[in-house]
Amino acid sequence: xxxxxxxxxxxxxxxxxxxxxxxxxxxxxxxxxxxxxxxxxxxxxxxxxxxxxxxxxxxxxxxxxxxxxxxxxxxxxxxxxxxxxxxxxxxxxxxxxxxxxxxxxxxxxxxxxxxxxxxxxxxxxxxxxxxxxxxxxxxxxxxxxxxxxxxxxxxxxxxxxxxxxxxxxxxxxxxxxxxxxxxxxxxxxxxxxxxxxxxxxxxxxxxxxxxxxxxxxxxxxxxxxxxxxxxxxxxxxxxxxxxxxxxxxxxxxxxxxxxxxx
Amino acid sequence: xxxxxxxxxxxxxxxxxxxxxxxxxxxxxxxxxxxxxxxxxxxxxxxxxxxxxxxxxxxxxxxxxxxxxxxxxxxxxxxxxxxxxxxxxxxxxxxxxxxxxxxxxxxxxxxxxxxxxxxxxxxxxxxxxxxxxxxxxxxxxxxxxxxxxxxxxxxxxxxxxxxxxxxxxxxxxxxxxxxxxxxxxxxxxxxxxxxxxxxxxxxxxxxxxxxxxxxxxxxxxxxxxxxxxxxxxxxxxxxxxxxxxxxxxxxxxxxxxxxxxxxxxxxxxxxxxxxxxxxxxxxxxxxxxxxxxxxxxxxxxxxxxxxxxxxxxxxxxxxxxxxxxxxxxxxxxxxxxxxxxxxxxxxxxxxxxxxxxxxxxxxxxxxxxxxxxxxxxxxxxxxxxxxxxxxxxxxxxxxxxxxxxxxxxxxx
Ligand code: SF4
Ligand code: SF4
Numbered sequence: 001x002x003x004x005x006x007x008x009x010x011x012x013x014x015x016x017x018x019x020x021x022x023x024x025x026x027x028x029x030x031x032x033x034x035x036x037x038x039x040x041x042x043x044x045x046x047x048x049x050x051x052x053x054x055x056x057x058x059x060x061x062x063x064x065x066x067x068x069x070x071x072x073x074x075x076x077x078x079x080x081x082x083x084x085x086x087x088x089x090x091x092x093x094x095x096x097x098x099x100x101x102x103x104x105x106x107x108x109x110x111x112x113x114x115x116x117x118x119x120x121x122x123x124x125x126x127x128x129x130x131x132x133x134x135x136x137x138x139x140x141x142x143x144x145x146x147x148x149x150x151x152x153x154x155x156x157x158x159x160x161x162x163x164x165x166x167x168x169x170x171x172x173x174x175x176x177x178x179x180x181x182x183x184x185x186x187x188x189x190x191x192x193x194x195x196x197x198x199x200x201x202x203x204x205x206x207x208x209x210x211x212x213x214x215x216x217x218x219x220x221x222x223x224x225x226x227x228x229x230x231x232x233x234x235x236x237x238x239x240x241x242x243x244x245x246x247x248x249x250x251x252x253x254x255x256x257x258x259x260x261x262x
Numbered sequence: 263x264x265x266x267x268x269x270x271x272x273x274x275x276x277x278x279x280x281x282x283x284x285x286x287x288x289x290x291x292x293x294x295x296x297x298x299x300x301x302x303x304x305x306x307x308x309x310x311x312x313x314x315x316x317x318x319x320x321x322x323x324x325x326x327x328x329x330x331x332x333x334x335x336x337x338x339x340x341x342x343x344x345x346x347x348x349x350x351x352x353x354x355x356x357x358x359x360x361x362x363x364x365x366x367x368x369x370x371x372x373x374x375x376x377x378x379x380x381x382x383x384x385x386x387x388x389x390x391x392x393x394x395x396x397x398x399x400x401x402x403x404x405x406x407x408x409x410x411x412x413x414x415x416x417x418x419x420x421x422x423x424x425x426x427x428x429x430x431x432x433x434x435x436x437x438x439x440x441x442x443x444x445x446x447x448x449x450x451x452x453x454x455x456x457x458x459x460x461x462x463x464x465x466x467x468x469x470x471x472x473x474x475x476x477x478x479x480x481x482x483x484x485x486x487x488x489x490x491x492x493x494x495x496x497x498x499x500x501x502x503x504x505x506x507x508x509x510x511x512x513x514x515x516x517x518x519x520x521x522x523x524x525x526x527x528x529x530x531x532x533x534x535x536x537x538x539x540x541x542x543x544x545x546x547x548x549x550x551x552x553x554x555x556x557x558x559x560x561x562x563x564x565x566x567x568x569x570x571x572x573x574x575x576x577x578x579x580x581x582x583x584x585x586x587x588x589x590x591x592x593x594x595x596x597x598x599x600x601x602x603x604x605x606x607x608x609x610x611x612x613x614x615x616x617x618x619x620x621x622x623x624x625x626x627x628x629x630x631x632x633x634x635x636x637x638x639x640x641x642x643x644x645x646x647x648x649x650x651x652x653x654x655x656x657x658x659x660x661x662x663x664x665x666x667x668x669x670x671x672x673x674x
Contacts, residue, residue, distance in 0.1 A: 050313050111377070113376020118313065154376055228466045251550075
């Protein structure tokens, strides 16, 4: 019976994230929630952002015009949980894997820190533990017991809060259900966002919020670095044509199309 | 003082001079060991690598020395499999250079991983689809082959040679060397190729990505070609340099010239394919990703400027290829050495851009070019590898009969 559940699940679930850029104010609540949820260490000196351990970052992107024509958007960027994940293909030790529900996992005790996955991932979603993990005094008491801390010398990244899935799944099974309700499993960032800019759910369920929103906003939906070909599971929405033009490399015909729109 | 250890019939500098030289090398080694120890104990925060530069100086140097160390397997292949007899005069030093290059590369790789004690995971949980797995297996195996090739050379030391068993063992090793040469060639083709593949497969890094044949991107073949085009050039350079330093003739000029010819011919083949590859990449691959050539270069000059491409393919590509295939130029020592040097520089630039520039090119149109300058610990670690190489070459030259022609060439 357990096996059947697995089978059914693998066909019925594929989790995606949809981020409405036009709604994001760049407040950073998602970043903080992510850090807290996933026991992300903090050093006393975080001035060099290239060394920071962030699973979710927010890019500030402008339209490049001088004041008063300047426009700004904020782009939250988790791991894209690509459907053709280059990081998984290249990891020599099988320390990262893509599961049936679409989540790209990271096995910390197996990773030996060669960083090939980092050199491969174009989204910079992977970060390396350059230092031993340290936490501001007292914060250890707030550790999330469902998430293991990581050691120096390994790579880590966003897991779409996979432990929350397991928790939701345990609860559902205890209640005699197999399929999760829409919204029963969402990552910490989506939960924390005060403007509801982050949607999360099962895209294989046509009734789910993400399926609905992807359908409704179809003309404004895009993914980052689409032509690189890793097929991300994170979708973005913006109704401002310049945003897409600034966020991704465009093929020649696309340039024309977007210039017309703007 | 150490006269009994010096091969009969050859002259070496007096022991004091040698000891002073070794003293300098040991100082370099000590500095390197200190830097290495810091990296191992305190972690990779001792380097200036970061989340954008996961691969940096060390990987570049690894790729560089592995390419330049290809003289060992390729000279072995030409000598034992193809049967170019003249190469027996230079094969020993080629093997030792190869041993130093590969040993150094393995050492740096071991320090470069974040969890050194887990390095075995690559063998225990191998992902057969990863080019790095192939690299790890082939380099480790090939290093063992190099050890086997080096071993009988050590046995030729006059004191060891006195022992009957060791003499027979050494003789037998020489007899069957063709087997190791063949094995070395096989392994080398794969690791040189898969090192190219390591970058060529990255469809998400347009600077490195290449289409290819079946599962192998073009860089797979280009890395093999460039390695066999530059490996003999480095062997030539080192031998020439040793002649200058020791002020003795070690090989006849025609042997050096032959090495130059081999390197030049292969460099010509390589450069033709590399130019075609670059053209296809710039006109087809990059546009398919929505990018242009200039998106991959930071203007013309400065770091990551387009000048790197011109230097790699032109000044240090086409120019040495022409020099080394032109018999008239090859006959003149100046041109031969210049050609070999430019050849090595060109291939090193290729490895540099493949490693560093692949990481540096902004993947998002709105992102910045990140900067990177290696820390002294990174340089020191490389210094350690250089020191080990100098030590091994110095000791081998002094105590082993490396050059069969030396006695004859310095008879007076
Ligand atoms: S975004 Fe990067 S780390 Fe995440 S799945 Fe894709 S390639 Fe892997
Ligand atoms: S750093 Fe870890 S996860 Fe990344 S490729 Fe290496 S072993 Fe795999």
